[in-house]
Amino acid sequence: MKEYLSNKKLKFAIIGAGNGGQAFAGYLANKGYAVNLYNRTMEKIEKIKQRGYIDLEGSITGRGKLDLVTNNMEQAIKNMDVIMIVVPASGHKFIANEIAPFITEKQYIVLNPGRTGGALEFNSIIKRRNPSTNICIVEAQTLLFTCRAVEQGEVQIFSKKNEVKVAVLPAVKNNEFIHMIGDAFPEFTLAESVLETSFNNIGAVLHPIVTILNCGRIEDTKGDFQFYIDGVTPSVAKIIEAVDYERMQVVKALGVDALSLKDWLGITYNAYGDTLCETLNNTEAYRGIKAPENINTRYIFEDVPQSLVPICDMANHLMIKTPTIDSMIYLASVLHNTDYWQSGRKLIDMGVEGLSLEEIKEFVKTSKMSDSRGVAI
Numbered sequence: 001m002k003e004y005l006s007n008k009k010l011k012f013a014i015i016g017a018g019n020g021g022q023a024f025a026g027y028l029a030n031k032g033y034a035v036n037l038y039n040r041t042m043e044k045i046e047k048i049k050q051r052g053y054i055d056l057e058g059s060i061t062g063r064g065k066l067d068l069v070t071n072n073m074e075q076a077i078k079n080m081d082v083i084m085i086v087v088p089a090s091g092h093k094f095i096a097n098e099i100a101p102f103i104t105e106k107q108y109i110v111l112n113p114g115r116t117g118g119a120l121e122f123n124s125i126i127k128r129r130n131p132s133t134n135i136c137i138v139e140a141q142t143l144l145f146t147c148r149a150v151e152q153g154e155v156q157i158f159s160k161k162n163e164v165k166v167a168v169l170p171a172v173k174n175n176e177f178i179h180m181i182g183d184a185f186p187e188f189t190l191a192e193s194v195l196e197t198s199f200n201n202i203g204a205v206l207h208p209i210v211t212i213l214n215c216g217r218i219e220d221t222k223g224d225f226q227f228y229i230d231g232v233t234p235s236v237a238k239i240i241e242a243v244d245y246e247r248m249q250v251v252k253a254l255g256v257d258a259l260s261l262k263d264w265l266g267i268t269y270n271a272y273g274d275t276l277c278e279t280l281n282n283t284e285a286y287r288g289i290k291a292p293e294n295i296n297t298r299y300i301f302e303d304v305p306q307s308l309v310p311i312c313d314m315a316n317h318l319m320i321k322t323p324t325i326d327s328m329i330y331l332a333s334v335l336h337n338t339d340y341w342q343s344g345r346k347l348i349d350m351g352v353e354g355l356s357l358e359e360i361k362e363f364v365k366t367s368k369m370s371d372s373r374g375v376a377i
Contacts (some may be wrong), residue, residue, distance in 0.1 A: 029064025309344025
């Protein structure tokens, strides 16, 4: 049991020193928590290591002094209570393999975010490497901050979301985690399970679709337009809504609450409108956020293989048709000359291939399943 954690000041390891990682590290350290910051390559954290702190500007201001800045995973997570993974989902496999030898049952791993199936894939990798450890992996539906790193050790935070849904794998640990993390992140609220956080993946709807449909404009202007506002015209919004509809059919079939993009914008940013286009135009948090400078962006190379592909694979498993999502995966593969269907996260990577819907539901609740002979594994 990890109940003792609620009675002491938590210690955090932040894994990844990109935009989100620096934001989390600076934010938590500024609030008085002990924070270690890890990045795979030292050159991207050398200046932060020399300074020893991260400055926040924008909607949140302040300075956070870090305890350790390192590219050594064992040192980064040793004796830390919560390990916040803040890397592109395309890096989850690498990080899971790096963490596996050192993780203990007293620690929580939090994926910020997991995209689609992140917690399941992370769990599958760690259990293969370290089968005797009963781990808790928390999956956030989205990133808490809208932010950009100005330079090493300086982060601009455009906004902090009102609410971010989280769930633990296994879900039986949900209440334990939310009680423990509440002081640090009151914005975290419980989802039923990682099926809800994974498949209510709003980034899967917004990021790749807007990028693909604006690829010419991105190349022509080098991204010099407001991505979420100027990039979403009524026609683009129609295609986004078609993708969102197909995604929600999968969510409903999984038996968890389905949240539309339009409703999510209201809950998260207090943004409302009669249409999706109008709602996005009324989302103040998105004002000033420019499009990617080119189409070689994580909005495609992360969000297609780690978001759209697993949604599509689960849809196939549940015999749900997703023609619009299929077309977006195909177009992304053409744009990047990469077979994203082949390389993307699928049920086999999540460790749930061949399970019935009821078996999948039981697994996300308890982290236990039975093989074909009825033996618990």
